[in-house]
Amino acid sequence: MAVGTQRNIGRRAGLVPLAFAIVAASLTGCVAGTSSATPGSATATPEPSATPTVVVGEPITGTGPIDGAPLAAPAGTQSVTIAFECAGDIRFSVELTNDMTGGMLVGDCGSTNEMTWPLPSGSGSGLFVYLPDDIDWVATPTFSSAPFVYDDALTEDCAAFADAESALMNADQGYTLYDAFEEDEWTSRVDGAVADLTALAETASPSIAEAIATVAAEASAPDRTVGMALTDEAHTAADTVSAECNRNQTPIILSGEFGG
Structure with a gap:
């Protein structure tokens, strides 16, 4: 039975979240009447018909992790950008969950990171922050009546990469964990996925092309170990x-062939 798994790159520290309330600024002015395009659609994301209304909310400060603080979208909101700053030389994760989407984005402390999500008004969103307990941070929300803009080309690349990575994962798991086939079948599966990755790397968005090529190179290395196509470097x-697919709100969903 196939099992869908969303790649999670932000919760590895095992942090215990704390909750706090967020007070959002009210959004006023005219509102564009278009909504965001569906990820993966053949057509380009529509442009707003009028200049979008943008309102910067009050900065939210904290120390350590936060679990699901409410973020109420003012009337007319279509998207929100969080400007996130934190001290130190560490990596953080910020997640916004609502009725429409749930995307975890990552960044490095020491500079301002701007992260954008779709946020239709009334969607009942919660903000999650993951980083060490002693790290101070500030998050400033900017609400906009403009819809979130998906990169349609990147959406296609992310879906294609998910298929290829799933194939490598299933080859490794089928051989090492489930004894489902022999080495020749593992080799055939991996080589097929490598061919797909190699072709994808040649045409993929510049932000991910090099990383895709690295996964392909690791899985096709002359000294590769049977059952370990996905090496640490490949991971x-x-x-x-x-991370790039998450920023586009089109996360990598891995499909498991075994263990479901």
Whole structure:
């Protein structure tokens, strides 16, 4: 039975979240009447018919992780950008969950990171922050009546990469964990996925092309170990692809062939 798994690159620290409330600024002015395009659609994301209304909310400060703080979208909101700053030389994760989407984005402390999500008004969103307990941070929301803009080309690349990574994962798991086939079948599966990845790397969006090529190179290395197409280096490169796909709100969903 196939099992869908969303790649998660932000919760590895095992942090215990804390909750707090967020007070959002009210959004006023005219509102564009278009909605965001569906990810993966053949048509380009529509442009707003009028200049979008943008309102910057009050900065939200905290120390350590936060679990699902409410973020109420003012009337007319279509998207929100969080400007996130934190001290130190560490990696953080920020997640926004609502009725429409749930995307975890990552960044590095020491500079301002701007991250955007779709956020239709009334969607009942919650903000999650993951980083060490002693790290101070500030998040400033900017609400906009403009819809979130999906990169349609990147959407297609992410879907294609998910298929190829799933194939490598299933080859490794089928051989090492489930004894489902012999080495020749593992080799055939991996080589097929490598061919797909190699072709994808040649045409993929520049932000992920190099990482895709790295996954392909690791899986086709002359000294590769049977049952370990996805090496540590391949996982690191796959995380790079996943981070870009998450920013596009088209996360990598892996399909498991075994163990469901």
